[in-house]
Amino acid sequence: MIARIAYAFREMWASFRRNLTLTVAAILTSAIALLLVGTTFLIQRAFDNLLVQWRGDVEMIVFVRSDATPEQISLIDQTIKAAPTIIDVEKLRYLDKTQSYEEAKRIFVGDPVTLSLLTPDNIPSQFKVVPITQDPELVRSLSEQYRSLPGVQDVALAEDEFQVISTLSRFVRTVTLVMSLVLLVVAVGLIWNTIRTAMFARRREIEVMKLVGATNWFIRVPFMLEGLLHGLLGGIASCGGLWVLNSAWTNGVAGFKPGTGISSLVVPSGYLTGVMLMILAIGALVGAVGSAIAASRFLDV
Amino acid sequence: MIRLESVTKRYGTETVAVRDASFDIAKGDFVFLVGPSGSGKSTLLRLINRQEQPERGAVWVAGQNVNEMAESRVPYLRRNMGNVFQDYKLLPNKTVFENVAFALEVIGKPRHVINRQVPVVLELVGLAGKEDRFPEQLSGGEQQRVSIARAFVNRPLIMLADEPTGNLDPATGEGIMALLEEINRTGTTVVMATHDHRVVNAMRKRVIQLDRGVIVRDQERGVYE
Numbered sequence: 127m128i129a130r131i132a133y134a135f136r137e138m139w140a141s142f143r144r145n146l147t148l149t150v151a152a153i154l155t156s157a158i159a160l161l162l163v164g165t166t167f168l169i170q171r172a173f174d175n176l177l178v179q180w181r182g183d184v185e186m187i188v189f190v191r192s193d194a195t196p197e198q199i200s201l202i203d204q205t206i207k208a209a210p211t212i213i214d215v216e217k218l219r220y221l222d223k224t225q226s227y228e229e230a231k232r233i234f235v236g237d238p239v240t241l242s243l244l245t246p247d248n249i250p251s252q253f254k255v256v257p258i259t260q261d262p263e264l265v266r267s268l269s270e271q272y273r274s275l276p277g278v279q280d281v282a283l284a285e286d287e288f289q290v291i292s293t294l295s296r297f298v299r300t301v302t303l304v305m306s307l308v309l310l311v312v313a314v315g316l317i318w319n320t321i322r323t324a325m326f327a328r329r330r331e332i333e334v335m336k337l338v339g340a341t342n343w344f345i346r347v348p349f350m351l352e353g354l355l356h357g358l359l360g361g362i363a364s365c366g367g368l369w370v371l372n373s374a375w376t377n378g379v380a381g382f383k384p385g386t387g388i389s390s391l392v393v394p395s396g397y398l399t400g401v402m403l404m405i406l407a408i409g410a411l412v413g414a415v416g417s418a419i420a421a422s423r424f425l426d427v
Numbered sequence: 428m429i430r431l432e433s434v435t436k437r438y439g440t441e442t443v444a445v446r447d448a449s450f451d452i453a454k455g456d457f458v459f460l461v462g463p464s465g466s467g468k469s470t471l472l473r474l475i476n477r478q479e480q481p482e483r484g485a486v487w488v489a490g491q492n493v494n495e496m497a498e499s500r501v502p503y504l505r506r507n508m509g510n511v512f513q514d515y516k517l518l519p520n521k522t523v524f525e526n527v528a529f530a531l532e533v534i535g536k537p538r539h540v541i542n543r544q545v546p547v548v549l550e551l552v553g554l555a556g557k558e559d560r561f562p563e564q565l566s567g568g569e570q571q572r573v574s575i576a577r578a579f580v581n582r583p584l585i586m587l588a589d590e591p592t593g594n595l596d597p598a599t600g601e602g603i604m605a606l607l608e609e610i611n612r613t614g615t616t617v618v619m620a621t622h623d624h625r626v627v628n629a630m631r632k633r634v635i636q637l638d639r640g641v642i643v644r645d646q647e648r649g650v651y652e
Contacts, residue, residue: 129537331518331529337476338581339506340533341499 130344137348141324142355148320149356155316156360156412157367159309160405164368166302167401172391173295175232179254180284180292183217186255186265188272189279192223192248198277199251205275206253212264217256223249236379236392250279310412313360317353317416325349325424332425346421353417354410361409365402372398428454428585428616429475434484436470444470446640447484452618454584457611459627460620461651462637468620471637472587475618476508477501489584506534509578509615513590515570517562523549523573524558530577548580552606568599572606579610586610588619592626600626624651 142149179187188206190199199220207215221229227246234241257265262285269281284292325332335345376392429452436445445467452458460468473479474486477493486493493504517526524545531541549555552572562570571591578586588607592600604626611617621627627634627650634649635642 129532130535133532330516334516334518334529334577335533336502337505337510337516338530338533338577339502339504339508341502344533344535 134347134351138351138355141328141348142352144327145320145324148316148323152313152316152320152356153359153363155309156313156357156409157363159306159313159412160361160364160409161367161371162302162306162309163408164364164401164405165371166299166306167404168368168372168393168398169302170295170299171393171397173291173298175235175392176390177292177295178232179229179252183256184254185257185284186269187282188253188255189250189282190252191277191279192250194251194277198275202253202272202275202277205272206255209268212257212259212268214256214258219254221252221254223247223251226251233390235394236376236390310408313357313412314416314419317356317413318420320356321349321353321417321420322424324352325420336425342425345425346418349421350414350417353413353420355413357409357411357413357416358406359409360413361406364405364409368398368402368405428452428456428489429618430487431471431474432485432487434474434481434486436467436474436479436481443640445474445481445637448637448640448642449484450635450642450645452616454616455611455614457608457617457630457632458619459630459632459634459649460618460637461622461627461634463622465639466637467640468622468637469589470640472589472618472620475585476505476510476587502534506581507584509575509581509583509586511571511574511578511586511588511591513593515562515574517570517573517577519562522559522561523554523565526562526573527577527580530580534581544580545576548576551579551609552576566599567595568602571595571599571603575603575606575610579615582615584616586615586617586619588617590621590623591619592621592623597625601629604630627651 188202190202203220206213206218223246226249227244230241230244230249234244259265266283266285269283272278273281332345372393379392429450431448431450434445434448435443437443448467448471460471462468470479474481475488475493477486477496480494488504489507491504493501496504518529521529527545527548528541531544536544546555546558549558552575554569554572554576557565557569562573565573571594575591586607591607592603595603600623607617607619608630631648631650634644634646634651636644636646636649636652
């Protein structure tokens with residue numbers, strides 16, 4: 127058993143070095159494809175920070191002063207619920223101070239100065255309002271009415287703040303996703319071709335192996351490992367690229383004026399690690415798929 | 428050991444390589460398949476080691492119908508057969524020792540078994556002391572001995588030889604035949620395709636003669652004619 131494993135790795139390594147040009151091309155392509163996949167996830171996450179408070183069709187947020195009394199809060203609640211033809215009462219949510227603080231941590235992730243001014247005590251609580259009506263003017267007129275209620279600090283409308291970003295986010299996601307899918311297919315193709323070439327270069331050995339009774343799996347495994355290694359190395363390279371990109375971005379964002387929204391576009395390092403692991407997994411998968419197709423199709427050389 | 432029952436094999440729709448061939452080869456036999464080029468000798472060998480599948484009929488090896496065998500069992504069938512070719516099919520970037528060891532390595536034999544068996548078989552074929560040569564440093568006869576060593580190192584039940592003396596001068600060919608006879612004496616069934624009259628006439632073994640894919644003669648202690 128150990129002899130077999132040692133054999134597979136030795137052969138993989140020998141073949142890996144033999145075809146250096148194609149190998150480098152395959153690794154670079156998968157690296158670029160994976161980098162794009164990773165960037166897609168990071169961009170998405172950054173936009174999510176920005177849009178987190180508008181998640182779930184929320185169109186209007188009523189911020190309640192941190193010193194509002196329970197009576198004032200319940201009056202606001204009743205007032206909002208008094209317009210059931212305009213407001214979706216079922217979907218109305220109230221975030222208390224603790225929940226609002228959790229949300230703020232994401233919004234101000236790249237703006238520690240602002241975040242440090244907030245505490246679970248002084249932060250406004252908020253009503254998230256989902257309208258039923260399609261008419262933005264109706265929602266706007268309601269917001270004017272809420273603004274005058276006691277205890278209300280401010281009313282924010284999605285239309286004013288984040289509609290554009292939300293559309294932009296969706297567009298960017300579609301474009302990057304399509305591009306990375308195309309590049310992943312290209313990477314599979316290049317790995318497939320590299321493995322095919324490697325098998326062709328060793329057709330004499332494969333012929334002898336078949337004649338002396340080596341199993342097909344025994345012949346295939348080194349080639350599949352080689353493809354897996356291509357994908358994995360591409361993944362490692364793209365992880366490096368991703369880390370560099372993200373560090374540069376995070377540093378750049380720190381230079382922006384706080385409160386412009388840009389500061390929300392920062393990805394926590396835990397999430398970055400998750401994306402990197404996922405990219406390594408996708409890389410290995412891409413390599414395994416490309417080489418498996420080649421290894422099963424070109425065994426009859 | 429080997430039985431063919433009314434085997435027909437065609438390449439494409441036109442060319443008939445083997446037509447309605449039947450024979451029975453017992454364990455320990457030494458059989459020549461003779462006939463001109465293109466008469467179907469190689470095809471018969473390829474049917475026996477299941478590089479080809481017949482269109483009609485059945486091929487039995489060691490009690491198994493090789494055509495109904497699952498694809499995954501074929502490697503284990505081949506571990507019972509050694510193959511020798513006119514062009515040796517040695518791997519040029521491996522030494523003599525490595526070429527022979529390769530046959531054991533790829534069927535998963537551990538290193539200590541390889542280190543024990545390879546020198547024994549190299550001694551048997553008369554190549555002791557040339558373990559570290561590369562094929563291009565050997566004569567044709569020596570290369571064929573390496574290829575026989577590789578075919579025999581796993582002690583197969585059957586040796587299939589396709590024109591093993593085809594590239595060799597008569598004296599060297601005789602040496603190879605002596606070696607195959609010695610292997611035959613260990614109980615290994617030998618089937619050899621050839622159109623070398625001298626070899627066949629000198630040995631006086633069973634002869635199966637083919638003409639355009641049809642068996643026209645099957646004779647004990649025969650000559651080429």
